[in-house]
Amino acid sequence: MSHQSSSLNGDTHRASAAPARESDAGAGRTNPTGKPVIRIRGLTKVYRIGTEKVHALRGIDLDVMRNEYVAIMGASGSGKSTLMNILGCLDRATKGAYELNGKPTHKMGATSLAKVRNEEIGFVFQSFELLPRLNAIENVAMPLLYSPRYWWGATRRAKQTLQRVGLGDRMKHRPNQLSGGQRQRVAIARALVGTPSILLADEPTGNLDSKTSEEIIELFRQLHAEGQTIIIVTHEEDIAGYAGRIVRLRDGMIVSDHPTSEDPIHQAYLQRAAETAATLAHHSPTTPAVDATAPAAVIAAAEEMP
Amino acid sequence: MIIFRLLYQTVVLALGQIWANKFRALLTTLGIIIGVAAVVTVVAATGGLEKFVLKEFASVGANKVWIFPRMPPKQRDRYSWRQLRITPKEADGMLDRCPSLSRLTPVLEMSTSGQVGDIYKPVVGVQAVRPAWHDIEERSVLQGRQISSIDDEQRSPVCIINDKAIAEFQLDTNCVGQTMLLGGRAFKIVGVVETKTVSPMFGGDEARSEIFIPFGTGLSQRPEPRMYIIAQTKSPELHEDAKAEVGFYLRRARGLKPDEPDTFGVEAIEQIISGFKKVAAGLSVFLAGIVAISLLVGGIGIMNIMLVSVSERTREIGLRKAVGAKPAIILLQFLVEAVTLCLLGGAIGLLIGYSAVIAMKFSASLSGATVPMWAIGLSVGFSAGTGLLFGMFPAIKAARLDPIEALRHE
Numbered sequence: 233m234s235h236q237s238s239s240l241n242g243d244t245h246r247a248s249a250a251p252a253r254e255s256d257a258g259a260g261r262t263n264p265t266g267k268p269v270i271r272i273r274g275l276t277k278v279y280r281i282g283t284e285k286v287h288a289l290r291g292i293d294l295d296v297m298r299n300e301y302v303a304i305m306g307a308s309g310s311g312k313s314t315l316m317n318i319l320g321c322l323d324r325a326t327k328g329a330y331e332l333n334g335k336p337t338h339k340m341g342a343t344s345l346a347k348v349r350n351e352e353i354g355f356v357f358q359s360f361e362l363l364p365r366l367n368a369i370e371n372v373a374m375p376l377l378y379s380p381r382y383w384w385g386a387t388r389r390a391k392q393t394l395q396r397v398g399l400g401d402r403m404k405h406r407p408n409q410l411s412g413g414q415r416q417r418v419a420i421a422r423a424l425v426g427t428p429s430i431l432l433a434d435e436p437t438g439n440l441d442s443k444t445s446e447e448i449i450e451l452f453r454q455l456h457a458e459g460q461t462i463i464i465v466t467h468e469e470d471i472a473g474y475a476g477r478i479v480r481l482r483d484g485m486i487v488s489d490h491p492t493s494e495d496p497i498h499q500a501y502l503q504r505a506a507e508t509a510a511t512l513a514h515h516s517p518t519t520p521a522v523d524a525t526a527p528a529a530v531i532a533a534a535e536e537m538p
Numbered sequence: 539m540i541i542f543r544l545l546y547q548t549v550v551l552a553l554g555q556i557w558a559n560k561f562r563a564l565l566t567t568l569g570i571i572i573g574v575a576a577v578v579t580v581v582a583a584t585g586g587l588e589k590f591v592l593k594e595f596a597s598v599g600a601n602k603v604w605i606f607p608r609m610p611p612k613q614r615d616r617y618s619w620r621q622l623r624i625t626p627k628e629a630d631g632m633l634d635r636c637p638s639l640s641r642l643t644p645v646l647e648m649s650t651s652g653q654v655g656d657i658y659k660p661v662v663g664v665q666a667v668r669p670a671w672h673d674i675e676e677r678s679v680l681q682g683r684q685i686s687s688i689d690d691e692q693r694s695p696v697c698i699i700n701d702k703a704i705a706e707f708q709l710d711t712n713c714v715g716q717t718m719l720l721g722g723r724a725f726k727i728v729g730v731v732e733t734k735t736v737s738p739m740f741g742g743d744e745a746r747s748e749i750f751i752p753f754g755t756g757l758s759q760r761p762e763p764r765m766y767i768i769a770q771t772k773s774p775e776l777h778e779d780a781k782a783e784v785g786f787y788l789r790r791a792r793g794l795k796p797d798e799p800d801t802f803g804v805e806a807i808e809q810i811i812s813g814f815k816k817v818a819a820g821l822s823v824f825l826a827g828i829v830a831i832s833l834l835v836g837g838i839g840i841m842n843i844m845l846v847s848v849s850e851r852t853r854e855i856g857l858r859k860a861v862g863a864k865p866a867i868i869l870l871q872f873l874v875e876a877v878t879l880c881l882l883g884g885a886i887g888l889l890i891g892y893s894a895v896i897a898m899k900f901s902a903s904l905s906g907a908t909v910p911m912w913a914i915g916l917s918v919g920f921s922a923g924t925g926l927l928f929g930m931f932p933a934i935k936a937a938r939l940d941p942i943e944a945l946r947h948e
Contacts, residue, residue: 322860322941343864350862361857361945365558375861377547422861 267334269429269461270296270319275328277314277484288314289325290484296430301456302463303475303492311484313434316465320355320432321345333429350379354423356433360415362407362422368394369403372421379426393421397451413444420451424460431455433464437471449474469501544867545874552875555847556882566843567883569836570924574884574917577829578891578909583898584825586907588818593906595811600774602674603639605632605784606766608803619764622801626757628791629767636783638776642769643668646756650721652749654707664697664720664749666756666763674770675734682714682729689728689752696755698729702747718749721759725751777806833920836883837928844876844932855936856944869937876929877922884921888914 277289288311296302306312317323318330321337324345330337332352337345349355362371373390376382382389394403397417407415416436423431433452437445453474456462464475472478478495480488492498556563607622629644645667652662671677672684679698689696697718704713709727717724731750757763771780781804788802848855855868863871891909898904 317942320860322945343866346859346862346864348862349860355860357945361853361860363854363857365554374858378858378861378863378867426862 267298268295269298269300269333270294270463271329271331273329275315275318275325275330277311277318277323278326287484289318292328292484292486294479294486294489296461296463299456299459299461301452301461301474301476303472303478304463304465304481305467305469305472305478306481307467309483310481312465312481314484315481316432316434316463319430319463320353321349322355346378350375351381351426352429354420354426354428354431356416356419356423356431356436358435358438360407360412360419360439362415362418364407367404367406368399368410368418368421371407371418372425375422375426382426390421390425393425394418396424397421411444412440413447416440416444416448417451420448420455424455430461430463433462435465435467437466437468445471469498473498473502544870548867548871548874549878551871552878555875556879562843563879563882566839567836567879567886569832569839570880570883570921571836571887571890573829573832573836574887574921575890575894576832577825577917578888578913579894579898580825580828581822581913582891582895582907582909583904584818584821585910586898586904588814589906590903591814592811595807595814599674599676599770600807600811601771601777603769603771603777603780603784603804603806604766605769605788606803606805607764608801610799610801613799617801620762623762624765624767624802626763626765628788629765631791632767632769632784632787635787636769636780638771638780638783639769640772641670641674642767643671643674644753644765644767645671646753646760646763646765648756648760648763651719652707653719654709654716657707659706662703662720662747662749664751664756666751666753668753670770671750671768672731674768677731677734679729679731681712682727684729684731685750685752690754693754693758694752695723695725696728697725697749697751698731699727699750700731700733700748702733703749704730706747720749720751723759771806774808777808780804781806781809829916829920833924836880837924840876840880840925841928841931843879844872844929845935847875848872848932848936852939852944852947855939856941856947859939859941860945865937868939869933872933872936873926873929876933877925880921880925880929881918884917887921888917 272292272294275289275292275294276287279286279288292315304312304315314323318325321332321340325338328338332348335348335352337348340348363374366374369387369390372393373386376386376389391400391403394400397420399414399417399421402410402414405414407418410418416439420431420433420436423433431452436452437448440448449471452462452464456476462475464471466472473492475492477489477491478498479486480495480497488495488497490496605624607619607624609617609619609622624644626644629642633639633642645665647663647665649661649663652659652664667685668690669685669687672679678684680701682698685696685698688694697720699713699718703709704711707718709716713727714729716727718727719725731748733748769780769784771777784804785800789800792801794801858868859865895907895909898907
């Protein structure tokens with residue numbers, strides 16, 4: 233982990249010379265300010281399955297500021313994946329407006345949306361979606377193939393990004409030669425390589441064990457610290473706890489939208505974890521004090537108790 | 539510039555894809571490989587054969603015209619051979635009336651006995667010709683002199699012979715000045731003419747023994763000869779004009795009425811050549827049909843494999859779209875892949891065809907076989923065209939995929 237941190241620091245330093253968007257983001261690192269990156273008004277999405285209409289989204293209003301770290305939560309069927317696909321310009325809303333960096337994406341055609349996806353959005357999938365025949369560098373450089381900005385020096389850019397996610401020593405490896413965590417890092421590097429305005433992650437730790445998940449979440453935290461705007465879809469309170477803001481969906485509507493520190497459900501969850509930790513300490517004093525900031529570990533430990 | 543860079547990357551991508559499925563790609567392009575190889579080989583072979591045949595014809599003389607008596611078909615009872623025969627008078631007047639002809643000679647063929655010293659041959663072929671014969675047939679003398687117009691006018695008892703005749707009558711190599719008996723008459727050998735081997739195509743096997751005498755001399759022995767005329771046009775293209783002129787002249791000379799058919803024949807070597815060229819052109823059309831069928835079959839193979847490729851790589855297409863590949867780029871990617879596949883097949887076919895042509899050159903009659911540039915261009919063009927045509931449908935299918943649907947594809 234230590235070599236990764238150092239490379240991250242090195243990169244943060246370098247970021248001062250990077251494009252304006254990054255340095256802007258750096259200025260509002262801890263306090264998101266300025267115009268919203270994402271501005272959504274009255275978004276609805278209706279699927280037609282046979283003769284039946286399914287309302288996946290029923291009027292969503294959402295603003296996301298620059299350098300925010302937002303977790304979108306909800307049970308399956310709540311519409312969070314649909315919202316994510318629309319945020320990622322992979323899908324289009326039935327009704328409503330979605331402006332990304334002031335650009336009205338709801339008015340765009342397939343070709344313009346492809347350009348937006350290429351330049352403004354980095355998408356991280358649950359199942360990584362790496363191309364098996366390509367090595368790490370080629371996988372990361374893939375989006376640059378479709379961008380006029382990086383036609384020259386795409387490989388150099390891909391290498392830099394791989395170093396940024398801590399994979400400087402695995403660049404020539406193919407996906408099947410990498411562990412799950414390393415694959416997700418490659419996928420994150422691919423999402424970051426085009427310096428996107430927003431990084432979207434759909435259950436990025438869904439296919440990973442808890443230790444690897446923590447590493448990935450730590451990587452997201454550091455990217456956020458460097459100024460990256462991040463939106464993550466998850467159903468784990470634990471993962472959501474790292475975000476600065478939690479948006480909860482149910483039946484295609486936003487039912488709560490609070491900073492993490494004020495989110496009642498999350499605070500209740502933390503409290504329960506803390507209580508469990510206390511009980512645990514009471515029952516077996518020999519157990520080392522459990523870190524209350526890792527509630528999942530606490531609960532897992534409690535479940536192992538006789 | 540941008541489009542070149544894009545094309546380059548797309549071609550590299552397509553080559554990688556093809557390389558990843560080498561064996562499958564080879565089987566797929568087999569139709570195109572065979573088609574192109576067949577075209578190249580057969581075009582080269584036809585070309586070689588044509589060259590050979592034309593060369594053979596040219597050895598006979600491209601601007602020669604034969605004029606001979608011919609019984610009109612289905613009217614055998616109306617004319618006797620006596621009426622049909624070409625007369626010396628007709629031959630004499632022809633050159634003045636037919637401006638397309640540069641020279642002509644009547645040829646009177648007869649067979650008599652021949653004797654030199656003790657060697658007696660009951661049947662020898664003798665041809666009576668005019669001096670122009672030397673030029674028309676391009677046969678000069680090796681020793682002595684040619685038949686002259688004085689010989690012709692004075693009906694001199696002279697002859698010229700070829701080396702085969704020298705051998706047959708066991709004469710000295712230097713036999714000019716010696717005497718030969720033909721039909722009992724003494725003829726002085728005044729020259730030795732070079733032997734011209736005629737191509738086997740025209741029935742000229744081994745060179746035969748030949749004896750030539752002046753036409754006038756021959757006429758004095760055969761007052762009503764059966765003869766034909768060999769004429770030469772001023773240039774090879776004039777054979778149609780020459781035919782018309784000779785026809786007009788002879789019809790008038792023979793007093794044929796407009797409803798009566800020709801009682802003579804005029805054949806030009808050019809006519810035979812153009813007939814052969816027609817056959818060759820017909821062969822080309824036939825070939826084009828074979829090419830079209832093989833490329834159609836090859837194209838369907840390509841379309842099939844591209845459809846398989848699209849459905850196999852649906853997730854990849856979804857991913858590429860998700861990271862920002864425009865539909866047009868996906869279309870281009872699959873089109874380029876199909877065209878690259880076809881062009882590779884075409885190149886392999888060309889290679890095979892070339893090898894076949896090189897092997898073909900060991901055969902004497904096809905030694906002139908070469909692959910013409912247009913055949914190469916045609917092969918490459920048709921290969922690329924097949925790729926474009928049959929790759930279009932799968933490529934459109936890929937370009938229209940919905941990214942989310944594609945990413946969910948198993």
